[in-house]
Amino acid sequence: MRFIVKNYHSPDVYDLDNYTPDRPECFSFLLEVAVESPDSEGEEIFGIVVSTPTWFLVNNKPEDIVLGRAQIIILEFNWERLRLFLELWIETHCVGPTWRECADKLNLIGKSEYSKF
Numbered sequence: 001m002r003f004i005v006k007n008y009h010s011p012d013v014y015d016l017d018n019y020t021p022d023r024p025e026c027f028s029f030l031l032e033v034a035v036e037s038p039d040s041e042g043e044e045i046f047g048i049v050v051s052t053p054t055w056f057l058v059n060n061k062p063e064d065i066v067l068g069r070a071q072i073i074i075l076e077f078n079w080e081r082l083r084l085f086l087e088l089w090i091e092t093h094c095v096g097p098t099w100r101e102c103a104d105k106l107n108l109i110g111k112s113e114y115s116k117f
Contacts (some may be wrong), residue, residue: 003037
């Protein structure tokens with residue numbers, strides 16, 4: 001079994017294809033990725049916070065300790081490059097004998113809608 005990307009959605013960005021951050025050096029948004037398996041019905045949705053290092057620095061205190069789970073830090077927004085990165089990562093890493101095993105691998109880069117953590 002393997003996962004492929006079905007679609008993308010962001011509650012923070014209306015149109016990902018034409019998005020230009022107001023402050024390219026300092027932004028953050030939630031990206032929801034729906035994946036499916038060609039071998040079965042259903043989908044899994046997981047979320048990733050996409051942000052810049054500047055946003056991260058501005059929105060955290062020096063004494064904060066941040067684990068960085070379900071975050072992708074980029075230096076500039078390029079939707080095509082980000083989309084291709086995610087699709088390649090998912091198609092090459094989210095492979096296994098069961099749906100659950102594939103979904104668990106998604107949790108390495110994002111937070112599943114069903115994640116207990």
